[in-house]
Amino acid sequence: MCEHWQSASANATVVLESFVNESYAIRERQLLRKELFKSMDLDASGGLNLKELRKEMKEQGEFSSEKDLKKLFEDIDSNQDGIITFEEADQHQDANP
Numbered sequence: 001m002c003e004h005w006q007s008a009s010a011n012a013t014v015v016l017e018s019f020v021n022e023s024y025a026i027r028e029r030q031l032l033r034k035e036l037f038k039s040m041d042l043d044a045s046g047g048l049n050l051k052e053l054r055k056e057m058k059e060q061g062e063f064s065s066e067k068d069l070k071k072l073f074e075d076i077d078s079n080q081d082g083i084i085t086f087e088e089a090d091q092h093q094d095a096n097p
């Protein structure tokens with residue numbers, strides 16, 4: 001009985017550890033995304049406009065056409081208000097890892 005308890009406890013520890021690691025990884029990823037978002041938000045308005053997205057794409061060496069850029073922007077800008085918020089960018093990245 002004692003052995004059984006120990007094994008269950010060891011399993012629980014493994015589960016807990018992977019849960020903690022996963023939460024940590026998610027938090028890390030959120031922080032990195034926030035940093036990236038802030039670095040893209042050139043006028044610090046809290047949202048990205050098409051100009052800011054275009055500049056970031058160019059800096060990353062992604063020479064997409066204006067048409068593709070607009071399409072990408074519209075894909076991310078889920079409420080179509082012309083501004084990409086962090087939440088919109090975050091959701092888009094979750095949907096397109």
Ligand SMILES: [Ca+2]
Binds near residue numbers: 078084
């Ligand atoms: Ca928006």
